[in-house]
Amino acid sequence: MVLPRFLLLPSARRVILGSAEAALWGLKSIKGSCHNFCTAICKDVTYMELKKLLNSKKIMLIDVRETWEILEYGKIPGSVNIPLDEVGEALQMNPKDFKEKYNEVKPSKSDSLVFSCLAGVRSKKALDTALSLGFNSAQNYAGGWKEWATYEFSEKKQGH
DSSP states (O other): OOOOTTOOOHHHHHHHHHHHHHHHHHHHHHHHHHHHHHHHHSOBOOHHHHHHHHHHTOOEEEEOSOHHHHHHHOOOTTOEEOOGGGHHHHHTSOHHHHHHHHSSOOOOTTSOEEEEOSSSHHHHHHHHHHHHTTOTTEEEOTTHHHHHHHHHHHHHHTTO
């Protein structure tokens, strides 16, 4: 008597399903490694690079600190404040809502974005969020407001 193909022995079914699970696990592992690799090679922007980018007007600088921090300590000229907990939602908003809320044109996925915060921790999280949403030209200014203020205030003292 010949059994129909769908009636495999339990041991054969385990082998087949086990192989499929291993293959899926391998794909998930590759995807994770790829994301980590992409994040690792996206280099941080230095102070001088950021100054040049801001002067060229070819980037959107997004400061992910809380609004009160910006009001109290200041901000990098030309930056847009989108607090970290709003970044994912903001990058997925429709352009009209984005413009109303942030008073800026919503960036497209191909636009160059740079994230900053106080010292690089929150901006790195924002960068990861942006990359996961397909904003592949996003970068991080790890020095943040602390580094910017240090350079800017020392330049002004020296009369530059």
